[in-house]
Amino acid sequence: MTATGSAPSQARPVSVVPVIESFGLRKVYGDRVAVEDLSLEVYEGEVFGFLGPNGAGKTTSVKMLVGLIQPTAGTARILGRPLGDLEARRRIGFLPELFRFHDWLRGEELLDLHGKLYGMSREERRRRIPEVLELVGLAGVGHLRVRTYSKGMQQRIGIAQALLNNPRVVFLDEPTSALDPLGRRDVRELILRLKSEGVTIFLNSHLLSEVESVCDRVAIVNHGRVVATGPMSELLSRELTVEFRLGALPDGVVGGLAAYVQVETVADGPRPVVVARAADETAIARAVDYLVRAGAPVYGVVPERRTLEEVFVDIVSREGAEPR
Numbered sequence: 001m002t003a004t005g006s007a008p009s010q011a012r013p014v015s016v017v018p019v020i021e022s023f024g025l026r027k028v029y030g031d032r033v034a035v036e037d038l039s040l041e042v043y044e045g046e047v048f049g050f051l052g053p054n055g056a057g058k059t060t061s062v063k064m065l066v067g068l069i070q071p072t073a074g075t076a077r078i079l080g081r082p083l084g085d086l087e088a089r090r091r092i093g094f095l096p097e098l099f100r101f102h103d104w105l106r107g108e109e110l111l112d113l114h115g116k117l118y119g120m121s122r123e124e125r126r127r128r129i130p131e132v133l134e135l136v137g138l139a140g141v142g143h144l145r146v147r148t149y150s151k152g153m154q155q156r157i158g159i160a161q162a163l164l165n166n167p168r169v170v171f172l173d174e175p176t177s178a179l180d181p182l183g184r185r186d187v188r189e190l191i192l193r194l195k196s197e198g199v200t201i202f203l204n205s206h207l208l209s210e211v212e213s214v215c216d217r218v219a220i221v222n223h224g225r226v227v228a229t230g231p232m233s234e235l236l237s238r239e240l241t242v243e244f245r246l247g248a249l250p251d252g253v254v255g256g257l258a259a260y261v262q263v264e265t266v267a268d269g270p271r272p273v274v275v276a277r278a279a280d281e282t283a284i285a286r287a288v289d290y291l292v293r294a295g296a297p298v299y300g301v302v303p304e305r306r307t308l309e310e311v312f313v314d315i316v317s318r319e320g321a322e323p324r
């Protein structure tokens, strides 16, 4: 996807103006609770990752937020307006999961149809359609029928459709599932470019390395409720494993470490190595301070960097994630 205009930038500070606010959203189908209790806030200009195991209620949540289905209970505000508000819907872009296109249409015709549905004038559509085709890397193939597109091209035209109305907030449900690694990189760049323009992105994806590289904050949902949320850096620095490389230890020093971290293994010797679990980075700093005060030479402190995937698996398996 060629990014026209300015280069992607992550430098723009994320504001604290809430663009999406939900309060106890709930959706029940018959006797099945699809979403139990969804409460979250997403701020203007951030890339927000919405994660969870299969059946956790992600798609149902997104459908409620974009006004496609009615919640059974709870409320939400998008761009400061109530759910389903037409003014807000005009400024929302949405790429549904497994979107099925009118594949007999040409790419440009499909976008024209969606432009009409958004209420865009003929003039606006004529100007904007080539722009979004260029943005998603489909310039020059808009005249071909969608049925002749590869899966990756179909996903790109879906993203073009979601950006057609110059949205202020875009919901992307699995936007890269059909894309090859180059296509994924393109979408990542496009997301960062949109963010640099102040657009808020709500990203639903199972590709956790991708989420890790692009999201400012995330929420992990399980059984239809948020079980963890926060800035990406905070989530990744929770419950770290850390290795303390020490010198000759005065008696009882390792026992005293337990006040700061959970000691897992101690390898004795002239240079003892203590491996411990720490609640966060502050706990590591306190443990180091304690060691120094207790007269233990500290030669190294090596925190093990956790991936989002490890954090996700830890949180969800602790919660229990039976398929639903």
Ligand SMILES: Nc1ncnc2c1ncn2[C@@H]1O[C@H](COP(=O)(O)OP(=O)(O)OP(=O)(O)O)[C@@H](O)[C@H]1O
Pocket (backbone or CB within 6 Å): 029, 032, 033, 034, 035, 052, 053, 054, 055, 056, 057, 058, 059, 060, 061, 324
């Ligand atoms: N229209 C529906 N009628 C009945 N049950 C539904 C309906 N839509 C979703 N569900 C159920 O609600 C639960 C949540 O589904 P949802 O599609 O929101 O999960 P998800 O987190 O998006 O899953 P995935 O990651 O597999 O896409 C599931 O148990 C699903 O079977």
